[in-house]
Amino acid sequence: MKTMTYVEALRDGMRFEMNKDPNVYLAGEDVGIFGGCFGQTAGLYQEFGPERVIDTPITETAIIGHAVGAAASGLRPIVEIMFIDFTGVCMDEILNQATKMRYMFGGKAKVPMVIRTPCGAGVGAAAQHSQSLEAFFTHIPGIKVVMPSVAADARGLMIAAIRDDNPVMYIEHKGLLGVEGEVPEGDVVVPLGKADIKKEGSDVTIVAWSAMVGKAMNAAASLEKEGISAEVLDPRTLKPLDIDSILSSVAKTGKLVIVHEANKTGGFGGEIAALVADQGFDYLNAPIKRVTAPDSPVPFSPVLEKAYVPGEEKIIAAVKELFA
Amino acid sequence: MATVGIIANPASGKDIRRLVSYGTVFDNQEKVNIVRRIILGLSAVGVARILYMPDYYGIVPQALDGLKQEDKVSLEVERADIELTADQQDSLNAAIFMRESGVGCIVTLGGDGTNRMVAKGCGNIPLLPVSTGTNNVFPGMIEGTVAGMAAGVVALGIADGPPAVMPSKKLVIYKNGQPVDIALIDAVTLRDRFVGARAIWETERLLQAVVTRGEPHNIGIASVVGNIEPVIPESDEGMALEFGGEGRSVLSPIAPGLIVKVGVKGHKKIMIGDEVRIIRKPCIIALDGEREVEVKEDEEACIKLTFDGPRVVDVRGVLHERVKKWAGERSEG
Amino acid sequence: MEVTKETLLGFYETMVTIRTFEEKAMELFAAGYIPGFVHLYIGEEAVATGVCANLTERDFITSTHRGHGHLIAKGGKIDLMMAELMGKVTGYCKGKGGSMHIADVDLGILGANGIVGAGQPIAAGAAFACKYKKQDNVCVCFFGDGASNRGTFHEALNLASIFKLPVIYVCENNLYGISNCQRDHMNVSDISDRAASYGIPGVSVDGNDVMAVYEAAAEAVKRARKGEGPSMIECKTWRHRGHFEGDPGIYKNAKEQEAWIKKDPIIKLEKKLVEYEYAAEDELNAIKDAAKERIEAAVEFAKNSPDPEPEDVLRDVYAD
Ligand SMILES: Cc1ncc(C[n+]2csc(CCOP(=O)(O)OP(=O)(O)O)c2C)c(N)n1
Ligand SMILES: [Mg+2]
Numbered sequence A: 001m002k003t004m005t006y007v008e009a010l011r012d013g014m015r016f017e018m019n020k021d022p023n024v025y026l027a028g029e030d031v032g033i034f035g036g037c038f039g040q041t042a043g044l045y046q047e048f049g050p051e052r053v054i055d056t057p058i059t060e061t062a063i064i065g066h067a068v069g070a071a072a073s074g075l076r077p078i079v080e081i082m083f084i085d086f087t088g089v090c091m092d093e094i095l096n097q098a099t100k101m102r103y104m105f106g107g108k109a110k111v112p113m114v115i116r117t118p119c120g121a122g123v124g125a126a127a128q129h130s131q132s133l134e135a136f137f138t139h140i141p142g143i144k145v146v147m148p149s150v151a152a153d154a155r156g157l158m159i160a161a162i163r164d165d166n167p168v169m170y171i172e173h174k175g176l177l178g179v180e181g182e183v184p185e186g187d188v189v190v191p192l193g194k195a196d197i198k199k200e201g202s203d204v205t206i207v208a209w210s211a212m213v214g215k216a217m218n219a220a221a222s223l224e225k226e227g228i229s230a231e232v233l234d235p236r237t238l239k240p241l242d243i244d245s246i247l248s249s250v251a252k253t254g255k256l257v258i259v260h261e262a263n264k265t266g267g268f269g270g271e272i273a274a275l276v277a278d279q280g281f282d283y284l285n286a287p288i289k290r291v292t293a294p295d296s297p298v299p300f301s302p303v304l305e306k307a308y309v310p311g312e313e314k315i316i317a318a319v320k321e322l323f324a
Numbered sequence B: 001m002a003t004v005g006i007i008a009n010p011a012s013g014k015d016i017r018r019l020v021s022y023g024t025v026f027d028n029q030e031k032v033n034i035v036r037r038i039i040l041g042l043s044a045v046g047v048a049r050i051l052y053m054p055d056y057y058g059i060v061p062q063a064l065d066g067l068k069q070e071d072k073v074s075l076e077v078e079r080a081d082i083e084l085t086a087d088q089q090d091s092l093n094a095a096i097f098m099r100e101s102g103v104g105c106i107v108t109l110g111g112d113g114t115n116r117m118v119a120k121g122c123g124n125i126p127l128l129p130v131s132t133g134t135n136n137v138f139p140g141m142i143e144g145t146v147a148g149m150a151a152g153v154v155a156l157g158i159a160d161g162p163p164a165v166m167p168s169k170k171l172v173i174y175k176n177g178q179p180v181d182i183a184l185i186d187a188v189t190l191r192d193r194f195v196g197a198r199a200i201w202e203t204e205r206l207l208q209a210v211v212t213r214g215e216p217h218n219i220g221i222a223s224v225v226g227n228i229e230p231v232i233p234e235s236d237e238g239m240a241l242e243f244g245g246e247g248r249s250v251l252s253p254i255a256p257g258l259i260v261k262v263g264v265k266g267h268k269k270i271m272i273g274d275e276v277r278i279i280r281k282p283c284i285i286a287l288d289g290e291r292e293v294e295v296k297e298d299e300e301a302c303i304k305l306t307f308d309g310p311r312v313v314d315v316r317g318v319l320h321e322r323v324k325k326w327a328g329e330r331s332e333g
Numbered sequence C: 001m002e003v004t005k006e007t008l009l010g011f012y013e014t015m016v017t018i019r020t021f022e023e024k025a026m027e028l029f030a031a032g033y034i035p036g037f038v039h040l041y042i043g044e045e046a047v048a049t050g051v052c053a054n055l056t057e058r059d060f061i062t063s064t065h066r067g068h069g070h071l072i073a074k075g076g077k078i079d080l081m082m083a084e085l086m087g088k089v090t091g092y093c094k095g096k097g098g099s100m101h102i103a104d105v106d107l108g109i110l111g112a113n114g115i116v117g118a119g120q121p122i123a124a125g126a127a128f129a130c131k132y133k134k135q136d137n138v139c140v141c142f143f144g145d146g147a148s149n150r151g152t153f154h155e156a157l158n159l160a161s162i163f164k165l166p167v168i169y170v171c172e173n174n175l176y177g178i179s180n181c182q183r184d185h186m187n188v189s190d191i192s193d194r195a196a197s198y199g200i201p202g203v204s205v206d207g208n209d210v211m212a213v214y215e216a217a218a219e220a221v222k223r224a225r226k227g228e229g230p231s232m233i234e235c236k237t238w239r240h241r242g243h244f245e246g247d248p249g250i251y252k253n254a255k256e257q258e259a260w261i262k263k264d265p266i267i268k269l270e271k272k273l274v275e276y277e278y279a280a281e282d283e284l285n286a287i288k289d290a291a292k293e294r295i296e297a298a299v300e301f302a303k304n305s306p307d308p309e310p311e312d313v314l315r316d317v318y319a320d
Helices: A006-020 A043-047 A059-072 A086-100 A134-136 A151-163 A213-227 A243-253 A266-277 A303-308 A312-323 B028-045 B058-063 B089-100 B112-122 B142-156 B221-226 B315-332 C003-029 C043-051 C068-075 C078-083 C117-134 C152-165 C210-225 C256-262 C264-273 C283-305 C310-314
Strands: A002-005 A026-029 A053-055 A078-081 A114-119 A144-146 A168-173 A179-182 A196-199 A203-208 A232-233 A237-239 A256-263 A288-294 B005-010 B050-051 B076-079 B107-108 B126-130 B169-176 B178-183 B184-192 B204-210 B237-255 B258-271 B275-277 B283-287 B290-295 B301-305 C061-063 C139-144 C167-173 C204-207 C231-236
Touching: A002 A006, A002 A151, A006 A026, A006 A043, A006 A151, A006 A179, A026 A043, A043 A053, A053 B076, A059 C210, A078 A168, A078 A232, A078 C061, A086 A114, A086 B107, A086 C231, A114 A151, A114 B076, A134 A144, A134 A237, A134 A266, A144 A151, A144 C283, A151 A179, A196 A213, A196 B028, A196 B142, A203 A243, A213 A232, A213 A256, A232 A243, A232 B050, A237 B221, A243 A256, A256 A266, A256 A312, A266 A288, A266 B283, A288 A312, A288 B028, A288 C061, A303 C310, B005 B028, B005 B058, B005 B142, B028 B058, B028 B107, B050 C204, B058 B076, B076 B258, B089 B112, B089 C204, B107 B112, B107 B142, B107 C310, B112 B178, B126 B142, B142 B315, B142 C231, B169 B184, B169 B283, B178 B283, B178 B290, B178 C231, B184 B221, B204 B221, B221 B258, C003 C043, C003 C068, C003 C078, C003 C210, C003 C264, C003 C283, C043 C068, C043 C139, C043 C167, C043 C210, C043 C264, C068 C078, C078 C283, C117 C139, C117 C167, C152 C167, C167 C210, C204 C283, C210 C231, C264 C283
Parallel strands: A026 A053, A026 A078, A078 A114, A114 A168, A144 A168, A203 A232, A203 A256, A256 A288, B005 B050, B005 B107, B050 B076, B107 B126, C061 C139, C139 C167, C167 C231, C204 C231
Antiparallel strands: A002 A179, A144 A237, A196 A232, B169 B178, B169 B301, B184 B204, B184 B283, B204 B237, B237 B258, B275 B301, B283 B290
């Protein structure tokens, strides 16, 4: 075990695989000497050189498109999109190329690539640099979606994502990059599709991912003082989703609150709610609640942004509603 | 060791004349291509070393990089050690560097403007100008391959002096008695105060001009002279013009696709050593087509014709000379 | 081209206003008054100034993440800009947009943009509307060297060309896209060369010489107004600061930086003004002081303005 920040951990995951597999390379805007907009790739250029840590022009379409071609031809690219918001300009390469190639070719192609990209509000970056777009990608068959919430998962999921033979969307939250945690060293993988109980509890299940896990943990701590024992479950991977773990938790608690930073309509919380309603209806003794951002773009002003991002108070309020 | 300098100006052929007339579009990829042909020409005649002007784009390194495997040359290639300024100063600094390191010939890629800057620094080193600018009089349209061969022959000392290497005229601009700049073809004064977008295209702003040469097939202000009374490059005379609506009107191609009537109030042949005073001030003096020198109301300025312009390689003359020498050697041997 | 003393002094005032605004923004960002990202225009003032001097309120512009200068040159109000930078409800976008999204639609400013290269087709669209309505107004699209690698650039230029739209593409080539030097991100040294592939005339000018920019833009705007179609002007310039505030710019060569700082567009113009006795040094100082005063007033206005109310989050998502 070693204490590392989330960003160091995800970087260490990339480094580990790059050392192990010469077919793994990293490409994106300013990932070289600049080290990434939030320092995610700092030092990798010096360590692996310009052949494996490649600065590209501002050309998201070609960044993703070239990765599809390279992956289909035997390499394992990690490509960075500087902000998840910019996936809008390379959506065809994700939607119609990376995720469809294998299926359309009758299973004859493999597209092992990782798209690494930061999401999330909270840094005053406004509507085009702050979104949480995971639901866009969970809706596309053919790509896996990973959203770590702590340093250890950031590393373990990175290694698993690189080793996976499918396109994987690895979504890191800007607000978590500097958060420290204990991280196992060496060849330790966090398997894709395996949820993690971040805190055990008996009265209510809070499903949260990415930056919302921390908020759910704080909310659970407050609720504990008021006599409500909340279980915090982090799916870690949204697709494939570990629905069994969610169902067994709900079977134990009988109540479910889902928390995500993305806005509500069409958000992935709706999918989880539907699955639980379908497969775990009998376990429930209260309605399923969702705590999400409102259906608006992310506003700039700190006052508005604070009102936009779901906070502990909202989680606590939603839980309490179930006990009223 | 025979060394040839290469100064390829990445900025030539981009000025406002592409907007106000139909100036040539000369992209840098083509300059790279021309440099490749020049290098192969140099290599073929036995030049051992190239010294080149660095630039932001890397014209010469890209040229070398793109040579086919079987064409890879064994020449030694060195970058002139100058601080880049990304403007025309680079051409001057490179020329000075090349002169000081004793190259045998300098090949330039650019227009009149580029050659003017190189001429300021190259001293006695022969220039071989290859045209890549918008509208030029000084450099000719010449195939890079033979230009490279000719430059090589000059650098190897096989040909020198007329008709292979020709002297040229130039104009020296004086302000308050001090020489401040030069022109190879023409110095034109304009009713303007600012250098601005540099080129000349508004004829109503023309005041005076002095030219080293002017023929009817030229483009630019030299063509006005050419259409009145041609002055050839080899003669020891130049011409002074005064513009204005009252005089004759001379239909001239002053920019690509821009053929206009230019009003000329008076013209006068001048001889080597003559000075022409700038009478209408304030003004801007455009040198070889680019607005350069600002002259204020109270400044004295004049333009002097001399014959100590750069020595210029005549590709045709050089290669004929070489064949003649070969023939001589064969009959001796 | 005839340029009067008044025109030049006007340029000076605009450039000084932009510089002073940016220096203030730098200070306020460091002091924590401005959240988010701030991309400063210091060193590039001659471009926006020289270009926008050819436009009227009826003309459009699209701007970029580095947009404060474009706004000021197009007549944007600095108090509303400053308030927006601080996220106040009195700001141009009621605190919803911030530095990267300031707009003034009434002045034809179709917004700064957080997506590099997004303005290029939008500008074609605004120009399309001008042409469709048979008016002689035009649109200017500002964009960076880095942005010219986006597909939007190529698609927009092609569209503008075949539709013969009254749009002027103004490339602010400051030789870097974040840490990526132009020679590493494209194999073309003059971005104006790219215009030729789309049948559009392209020119390159010294972007630190406001006169050169002004003159080239005047010709391009004239062309567009006459219905002769799009053009492109590449302005070679340099950003003095990091990509955004907080970026120390280690990827830049110190000597290069020094050489370019010497070519500061404001100092260049100042020298001319003094040399031509268009203004004495104290008159120039007076212009600077006046700009400072206006900007201080804008800062006061912004600081004293209220924040938006939390319920504003859901306002303006849709038109009613
Ligand atoms: C589509 C997209 N990709 C990447 C970015 C991140 N980004 C913001 S500014 C910038 C550099 C832009 O360079 P350039 O166009 O030259 O403008 P400059 O910053 O130099 O003014 C980048 C990569 C973005 N905002 N949008
Ligand atoms: Mg740039």
